[in-house]
Amino acid sequence: MPQPRICVIGSLNMDLVVQAPTLPAPGQTVLGGPFATFPGGKGANQAVAAARAGADVHMVGAVGDDGYGEALRAGLARERIEHAKVLRRDGVSSGVALIAVAPDGQNTIIVAPGANASLMVEEIDRASGIIAEADALLLQLEVPLPVIARAANHARQASTLVILNPAPAQPLPREMLAAADFVVPNETEVAALTGVLPVDWSSAEVAVQRLVEAGARSVLVTLGSRGALLWHNGQAHQQPAFNVRALDATAAGDAFLGAFAVALAEGQPAAEAARWGAAAGALAATVTGAQPSLPSREKILSLLASPPG
Ligand code: ADP
Numbered sequence: 090m091p092q093p094r095i096c097v098i099g100s101l102n103m104d105l106v107v108q109a110p111t112l113p114a115p116g117q118t119v120l121g122g123p124f125a126t127f128p129g130g131k132g133a134n135q136a137v138a139a140a141r142a143g144a145d146v147h148m149v150g151a152v153g154d155d156g157y158g159e160a161l162r163a164g165l166a167r168e169r170i171e172h173a174k175v176l177r178r179d180g181v182s183s184g185v186a187l188i189a190v191a192p193d194g195q196n197t198i199i200v201a202p203g204a205n206a207s208l209m210v211e212e213i214d215r216a217s218g219i220i221a222e223a224d225a226l227l228l229q230l231e232v233p234l235p236v237i238a239r240a241a242n243h244a245r246q247a248s249t250l251v252i253l254n255p256a257p258a259q260p261l262p263r264e265m266l267a268a269a270d271f272v273v274p275n276e277t278e279v280a281a282l283t284g285v286l287p288v289d290w291s292s293a294e295v296a297v298q299r300l301v302e303a304g305a306r307s308v309l310v311t312l313g314s315r316g317a318l319l320w321h322n323g324q325a326h327q328q329p330a331f332n333v334r335a336l337d338a339t340a341a342g343d344a345f346l347g348a349f350a351v352a353l354a355e356g357q358p359a360a361e362a363a364r365w366g367a368a369a370g371a372l373a374a375t376v377t378g379a380q381p382s383l384p385s386r387e388k389i390l391s392l393l394a395s396p397p398g
Contacts, residue, residue: 093354095144096223096249098213098240099132100205100231101165101175102184103157104379109189112197121189126157128164129379130184130205131229131256134340138347139227140168142369143386144354147219149174149212149240150232151204153183158204164380174216178204184231208232210239221247224354227346229254234265241268252350256342258282266304271321271359273309273349274300275342293318294325309363311345313338314374316367321359328363331371331392337378344373344383351386368392 108122132150140146148170152158154177161183165172182203190196213220213236220226226244228237228251237253244251245268253269255261258281266272279296280286282303287293287310297308297320307321316330348369352362368389376382 092145097136098149100130101133102130104129106188134343142348142351147171157183217243225250263304272305333371335374340379341370345370
């Protein structure tokens with residue numbers, strides 16, 4: 090089978106993470122512990138997730154003309170992700186997330202979008218060929234909404250599947266929800282979009298129905314260690330979580346989205362693609378960190394083939 094082609098249009102951030110004995114109060118300076126940088130951003134994470142799950146991935150985005158930008162592009166190159174359309178902005182900083190982590194795991198995060206906020210619709214028009222050649226387009230909300238809307242438009246004209254991860258949550262116009270073949274929020278995002286927090290399968294169904302009433306065509310809500318609820322072709326389908334020894338669920342959602350997109354792009358039915366997503370999300374939860382935890386296709390296939398339980 091030829092490799093499925095996935096286009097990701099979204100954010101690239103460098104995460105700057107410092108361990109601290111306590112989180113600083115306003116005006117306070119705290120002497121921190123170890124410091125490290127990690128490539129991140131929902132767009133880049135999902136691009137890496139899709140590449141490891143077996144896709145030929147094109148990423149479209151923007152970085153600054155700083156060392157972080159170079160490191161972010163180099164990180165994509167290591168994953169064999171095509172990044173000619175990850176544009177370098179002169180005089181602008183790359184997107185960064187400033188993260189302080191306390192010993193109990195509590196954190197504070199400031200995201201400075203930097204170059205991510207500078208992506209323009211004209212640049213999406215210039216990438217329309219890549220969108221048209223892709224089997225699926227993967228979108229999140231860390232780049233400007235007009236850019237996302239334009240990308241979804243190009244995809245629809247070319248019959249490229251559109252998967253929208255509405256993260257971080259923000260109010261979305263009906264046309265935006267309707268432009269996606271699948272809207273894939275997590276619990277907090279679906280609660281922000283619908284006012285219904287899914288605490289069990291039945292409240293998850295209520296939340297999904299609200300999203301459908303708001304314009305979404307198919308919905309897949311990820312529910313952490315409970316799994317995911319798919320609404321497709323007028324039917325609900327419960328995808329239970331795979332039973333794993335979870336360590337750190339960071340980027341479980343990104344792993345889920347990447348693998349879901351790859352399976353759909355390969356022509357798998359939506360319910361089977363949700364199973365791929367759940368397998369990848371579970372594997373990501375067994376490893377600490379974001380991109381280091383995103384699983385290979387081999388690992389996903391092996392979990393999919395394992396007996397349930
Ligand atoms: P996010 O990272 O966006 O908050 P979730 O926490 O919902 O996303 O995780 C995405 C998916 O990963 C879930 O739908 C589930 O299938 C899988 N997953 C997450 N946490 C676990 C876990 N502890 N055990 C098994 N699977 C998990």
